Amino acid sequence: MPPRTTKKEKDVRTKNMTRTFVTMTAICAVGAGSLVTAGTAVAAPSGKQQVVASESVASLAVVNLGLSTSQAQSVQRWLRDTWGYRGAIDGQLGTESWKALQRMLRGGWNYNDAIDGIVGPNTVKAMQRWLKAGWGYTGAIDGIAGSGTQAAFKRFANYLP
Structure with missing residues (x-):
């Protein structure tokens, strides 16, 4: 059941x-x-x-990629502590949250586009490389934030305190 x-x-x-x-x-x-x-x-x-x-x-524009508000707040706290996020811890992954994520992705996940906070295919591809390396993503690096990408992002968010 x-x-x-x-x-x-x-x-x-x-x-x-x-x-x-x-x-x-x-x-x-x-x-x-x-x-x-x-x-x-x-x-x-x-x-x-x-x-x-x-x-x-x-x-x-708020793109939580399937995260709940509390999961997104955990991601925002992590971004604040490690990647210079200065916005509200409101559980809404908006432009400033994604700019911080893009800064993180630039640091080793082959993100070489603008730090603009737009969740486009290049951001998603870099995110997929990162999620594949440590968070159980097994899909293609295709720039599409489908269910596999979202599930791996949730695993990461659930790991955070």
Whole structure:
């Protein structure tokens, strides 16, 4: 008989799925806006509004990769103690959390992209190399944060105090 899922666990899953959906929608919207802008650049009087819209979307991006709030808080404490994270310990892996993770990944996991806090394929590939070396990731280094990547990231987060 499978274990029962508590209401709190369901709420956390729902919240994480909502965040993931909002983040992916925002990324798609920014990409679509870039395509539209490229075709209408001559008619656009100024790009200032687009910059403000992109900054607003970026500040909302939280990518916990399946971690619960308490697991993400453990990761943030580790990042604070070892990789210069100075943000809130709020369980929301946003731009500043990912910048600290990117600094860590640059230190030996072949991350050579910008320290920008964006969880793109290069960040995920470096993360997969790191997780493969010590946290049980067995999948391909493909830049896709699928279930195997998320499970290994959870193992790491659960190891932390």
